[in-house]
Amino acid sequence: DAKTTQPTSMDCAEGRAANLPCNHSTISGNEYVYWYRQIHSQGPQYIIHGLKNNETNEMASLIITEDRKSSTLILPHATLRDTAVYYCIVRAAPNAGGTSYGKLTFGQGTILTVHP
Amino acid sequence: NAGVTQTPKFQVLKTGQSMTLQCAQDMNHEYMSWYRQDPGMGLRLIHYSVGAGITDQGEVPNGYNVSRSTTEDFPLRLLSAAPSQTSVYFCASNSRAYSGTSGTDTQYFGPGTRLTVL
Numbered sequence: 259d260a261k262t263t264q265p266t267s268m269d270c271a272e273g274r275a276a277n278l279p280c281n282h283s284t285i286s287g288n289e290y291v292y293w294y295r296q297i298h299s300q301g302p303q304y305i306i307h308g309l310k311n312n313e314t315n316e317m318a319s320l321i322i323t324e325d326r327k328s329s330t331l332i333l334p335h336a337t338l339r340d341t342a343v344y345y346c347i348v349r350a351a352p353n354a355g356g357t358s359y360g361k362l363t364f365g366q367g368t369i370l371t372v373h374p
Numbered sequence: 375n376a377g378v379t380q381t382p383k384f385q386v387l388k389t390g391q392s393m394t395l396q397c398a399q400d401m402n403h404e405y406m407s408w409y410r411q412d413p414g415m416g417l418r419l420i421h422y423s424v425g426a427g428i429t430d431q432g433e434v435p436n437g438y439n440v441s442r443s444t445t446e447d448f449p450l451r452l453l454s455a456a457p458s459q460t461s462v463y464f465c466a467s468n469s470r471a472y473s474g475t476s477g478t479d480t481q482y483f484g485p486g487t488r489l490t491v492l
Binding site for chain 1: 462481
């Protein structure tokens with residue numbers, strides 16, 4: 259699975275949009291970009307994933323550049339409860355087969371702190 | 375659905391003791407995994423299973439054993455605990471089913487077991 263690079267920490271004011279960047283310059287054509295977050299002491303929580311098109315769900319939006327070498331997770335109206343470590347993970351699609359299925363490779367992630 | 379449950383929540387062991395961390399899921403997921411998380415670090419994969427009777431090693435398997443006799447349960451055994459195994463352990467499960475090329479195979483994580491080995 260491709261390696262990702264994220265800033266160590268970011269701050270955001272409550273109510274503003276939080277934009278979390280991720281570089282994945284070695285991503286392969288069959289690899290997806292996944293975002294998980296981990297609120298203090300809890301298990302990681304899935305946020306969103308995408309292949310090449312921008313994606314949006316009830317939690318966030320994911321913007322992937324045309325060359326797929328980087329992406330941005332957007333929390334449109336950050337709240338104090340969004341304070342967490344955010345992990346950007348690149349992995350092969352489930353139908354790619356092989357032993358990568360089911361495994362997530364976590365890096366250090368970005369510590370997002372939302373301020374009142 | 376309870377999702378992924380783990381027991382115990384906290385455990386203190388002495389060096390050399392053995393114990394089993396329990397993990398269960400009620401979502402009929404084929405895939406289950408064990409991760410450990412050391413302070414200030416991301417999660418690292420210990421072992422995983424793609425179905426009952428099938429397990430494989432992850433990044434850091436040494437000192438741990440697993441088995442998968444049922445779809446629901448995936449226990450992690452520490453045969454002889456060492457201080458280096460002090461960590462938070464997370465179990466996860468996900469379904470093999472996916473919609474075409476959507477890549478939808480969200481992993482669901484349990485609340486974790488905090489283990490201290492003295």
